Amino acid sequence: MIKRTTTYIVYLVTAFAVTLCFSCKGKGEEIRKMRIKSDAAIAEGTGINLKYTDSGKVTAHLKTPLLKDFSNASFPYEEFPEGVEVTFIDDDGKENIITSKYAIRYKNTNLIDLQQDVTLFTSDSVTLNAQQLYWDQSSNWIFTDQPYTLITADGSRNDGDLFDSNKDFTNFVSLNNVSKQYVKETTEDQ
Structure with missing residues (x-):
């Protein structure tokens, strides 16, 4: 039994x-x-320190305390909720640095939306400050429709309500400007 x-x-x-x-x-x-919410990040990273290379040369260096990857979203993006610092290095080794307290990179469009205390400092000592700045990675174009301040190495200043420029500031458009420019005085003998 x-x-x-x-x-x-x-x-x-x-x-x-x-x-x-x-x-x-x-x-x-x-x-x-069921485990992954549709609006949740599929990956998170802390203490991120990335170096981007092209043909063996470092072209950019990104640092951020927190990265959230939303590749699962219908319009995929990466979020940097605690800010970002990116150093761009050109072929001559010159560095341009951009920082912000918040950023989003849209993967399909290669557009980066930098927000909250955005500062761009170029290798030739030009400083651009804004509350929001967009960078189109595909065309290397920088723009904002928010107020900004541009300060050059000699202290010249340009404040405006709209900014649109290539990455070298050689093709520059601005709206409602208030500027202070320093001009070197020369004598007729020179």
């Missing part, structure tokens, strides 16, 4: 285990979807 009861228990446990295995088959994807 004991042997028969033990046999029934073994059959019952085996049947239960087999049923569990077959009922879960193919459900892995559904289970993963």
Whole structure:
């Protein structure tokens, strides 16, 4: 009688285990979807220190305390909720540095939206301050529709309500400017 009861228990446990295995088959994807909220980041990184290279040369250096990757969103993006510092290095080794307290990089458009105390400091000592600044990585174009301040190495200053320029500031458009320019005085003998 004991042997028969033990046999029934073994059959019952085996049947239960087999049923569990077959009922879960193919459900892995559904289970993963339930665990990840559609609006949650699929990856997070802390203490990020990335170097971008092109043909073996470092072209950019990105530092951020926190990176959230939303590649699962219908319009994929990366969020830098605690700020970002990026150093761009040109072919001559000159560095341009940009910082902000918050940033988003949209993967499909290569557009970066920098917000809150944005500062761009160029290798030739030009400083651009704004509350929001966009950078189009595809065309190397910088623009904002917010007030900004541009200060050159000699202290000349330009305040405006709109800024649109290539990365070298050689093609520059601004709206509602108030400027203070320093001009070197020369004598007729020179």
